[in-house]
Amino acid sequence: MDILKTKSEMHEWSKTRKKESKTICFVPTMGYLHQGHVSLLEKGRPLCDTLVLSIFVNPAQFGPNEDLDSYPSNIENDLALARKAGVTAVFLPRKDDIYPENFQTEIKLQSLPDHLCGKSRPIHFDGVAIVVTKLFNIILPDIAVFGQKDYQQLQIIRQLMLDLDLDIEIVAGEIIREKDGLAMSSRNAYLSESQRVSARSLFKSLNLARELIARGETRPGAIIRQMASFIQGFPETALDYISFCDPQTLEDVDSIKHPVLLAIAVKIGKTRLIDNALIDPSQ
Numbered sequence: 369m370d371i372l373k374t375k376s377e378m379h380e381w382s383k384t385r386k387k388e389s390k391t392i393c394f395v396p397t398m399g400y401l402h403q404g405h406v407s408l409l410e411k412g413r414p415l416c417d418t419l420v421l422s423i424f425v426n427p428a429q430f431g432p433n434e435d436l437d438s439y440p441s442n443i444e445n446d447l448a449l450a451r452k453a454g455v456t457a458v459f460l461p462r463k464d465d466i467y468p469e470n471f472q473t474e475i476k477l478q479s480l481p482d483h484l485c486g487k488s489r490p491i492h493f494d495g496v497a498i499v500v501t502k503l504f505n506i507i508l509p510d511i512a513v514f515g516q517k518d519y520q521q522l523q524i525i526r527q528l529m530l531d532l533d534l535d536i537e538i539v540a541g542e543i544i545r546e547k548d549g550l551a552m553s554s555r556n557a558y559l560s561e562s563q564r565v566s567a568r569s570l571f572k573s574l575n576l577a578r579e580l581i582a583r584g585e586t587r588p589g590a591i592i593r594q595m596a597s598f599i600q601g602f603p604e605t606a607l608d609y610i611s612f613c614d615p616q617t618l619e620d621v622d623s624i625k626h627p628v629l630l631a632i633a634v635k636i637g638k639t640r641l642i643d644n645a646l647i648d649p650s651q
């Protein structure tokens with residue numbers, strides 16, 4: 369497994385593979401890998417000749433008073449998991465290599481970031497768009513794998529491919545959950561034992577919504593009220609949003625008659641967690 373720490377090294381590595389007619393699958397991460405990340409690597413490994421993992425905590429996607437300085441890190445464990453998953457190369461860039469002095473370019477999407485997490489994290493997806501575009505230009509992947517847990521990010525990357533005519537196939541990886549249903553996240557490490565119990569309310573509320581829809585409830589507002597009441601019954605919970613929306617546009621829907629995305633964001637203490645489910649009311 370090759371470990372590359374500069375843009376030039378990574379780019380030359382990728383160009384060499386291209387000259388050898390080898391394909392590249394890419395999984396971008398911010399590190400502190402868990403089984404959710406590993407599942408993305410395992411999904412991507414058979415799709416191409418080579419598999420590249422990046423580990424970079426992107427400062428451009430963190431707003432004021434967010435957890436940039438405290439974001440968890442364990443590079444040694446990350447590299448061990450990467451080797452086990454069959455990664456061919458790991459890209460470990462520095463901040464000043466990705467964002468050199470006098471860096472001034474932005475990439476903004478007009479609509480998708482205005483929904484869900486974008487409402488409370490207004491600069492987040494601008495930062496995601498610029499770093500992903502840069503990583504794509506450096507690594508030159510044929511395929512890139514993104515987790516469905518951050519569904520809004522997945523849709524934004526898909527839109528980015530269309531708008532910028534980038535010839536990269538975007539593959540979605542399923543949400544991987546702990547045994548108690550909690551969606552795997554690097555930020556789960558922040559949770560105390562009691563907060564972890566409260567965090568389970570996210571997945572349980574998604575199941576509550578499924579049950580209500582299965583019984584014939586089609587009013588988003590009625591379901592959201594029951595979900596909110598359920599989540600707020602747990603200690604240290606503060607709702608950011610619960611939204612039933614169109615899976616493509618992320619715009620809120622008035623009635624649940626077709627497949628919808630149910631997305632939620634909740635703070636457990638100081639830790640912000642997200643989860644979602646695609647629900648087809650006909651099933």
